[in-house]
Structure formats: C-alpha cells, structure tokens
Amino acid sequence: CRFFPLDSSPVAPSCMSSTISLRETGSNPPRLILSTSTSRRSMAARSAWRELFTFEIRYQLRQPLFYLVTFALSVLLFIKGTDNGASGRLHLNAPAMIIEELMKWIYFVLFLMTAFVASAAVRDFERRTSELFFSKPISRFDYLTARFAGTMVVSALPYLVGTLALAVSTMMPDVDPTRVGPFRLAPFAFALGVLIIPTLIALGAAFYAL
Numbered sequence: 001c002r003f004f005p006l007d008s009s010p011v012a013p014s015c016m017s018s019t020i021s022l023r024e025t026g027s028n029p030p031r032l033i034l035s036t037s038t039s040r041r042s043m044a045a046r047s048a049w050r051e052l053f054t055f056e057i058r059y060q061l062r063q064p065l066f067y068l069v070t071f072a073l074s075v076l077l078f079i080k081g082t083d084n085g086a087s088g089r090l091h092l093n094a095p096a097m098i099i100e101e102l103m104k105w106i107y108f109v110l111f112l113m114t115a116f117v118a119s120a121a122v123r124d125f126e127r128r129t130s131e132l133f134f135s136k137p138i139s140r141f142d143y144l145t146a147r148f149a150g151t152m153v154v155s156a157l158p159y160l161v162g163t164l165a166l167a168v169s170t171m172m173p174d175v176d177p178t179r180v181g182p183f184r185l186a187p188f189a190f191a192l193g194v195l196i197i198p199t200l201i202a203l204g205a206a207f208y209a210l
Helices: 006-061 064-082 095-104 106-126 130-134 140-169 186-209
Strands: none
Touching: 006 106, 006 140, 064 095, 064 106, 064 140, 095 106, 095 140, 095 186, 106 140, 106 186, 140 186
C-alpha cells in the first residue's frame, strides 16, 4: 500500500478498503475450523451413542432370563389363545379378549424389565468401567439414555413374540372355526402401542431413575 499526499484522497479509500478486506478474510478460517471441530464432536457423540445402544442390546440378549421369559410368555399366550374362557357370544380373537390376554401377563415382562434396568443402571459403576465410557465424546445424559433405550428394546421383544404366538394360536387346526372371527391387526396394535409399550417405558423410566 502506497502513501499519498492529502490532496490525493480518492486513492486512500482503496488502500483502506483493501486492508479491511484482508483483515476480514483473515478472520474467516478460525471460524471455519471451529465449526468443523464442533460438527466432528457431535458426530463422534452420535457414534458413541449408537455403540452404547447396540452394545446394551447385545449384552441383554445374551442373558438366559430373556429367553426364559420369552418362552414362558409365548407358551402361556398360545395356550390361552386356543381356549381363553370366552363366552359363546365372543370369538377367541375378539378385540376385547386379545387386549385382556395381552394385559393379563404383563407382569412377566415387568419382572424381566426390572432386572435389566437395574443391571443397565449400575453395572458399569459397580465394575468401575464407567470412566472408560466417559472418556469418549459422550455426555452423561447420552450415556444413560443409550443404556435405557437398549434395555427397553430388549424388554419389548418378549411381548412381540408373545403377541405373534397369540395371533397364531387361533389359526390352529384343532380350534373350532365357529369360535374364531376374521383376523384383525388393529387390536394387537392398540394393545401394544397404546397400553403395553407406554406402560413399560413409564415404569422402566421410574425404575431407572431410582
């Protein structure tokens, strides 16, 4: 940048403007670096959340209690589906009977969920391995929610298998066809989506917070 006398003032603004533009341009790279590092940290946190979520599912699926509860619930719902004590005016697969049978055996899954939630909440702290997870770019909230979400998925699986067993039971050849109505998906979806799964999530969150 050259210096001019006072009478050549029209040239001075060009020099000043170029200096200002250079300063503004020089201030952009730190902002770009900051935004890039922030996005990388958020991506790393999401990746760590997914790893904890999938790890919790794999861990709980290795527990014998999960298969014991799933088998017992499926057998009971299958047997009750073939003869659930419905009166002569109600079909075995009537919506009222389906909802009643699914809600009747919820304490099986509550027992499983309580055991799994308690294990997920204190397992790493008792074994003193929580510091290994907190060394990753993940907050305590994300750590706890990933554990809880994985536990809830595993706790809902026995009911999904049991619901399938209840639906198949009325299609067995030894069932009186006059006692079976047309198959409808709505009662099963209502029982699971409106009554059972929200109940499991609410009670699981209460147990998890204790």
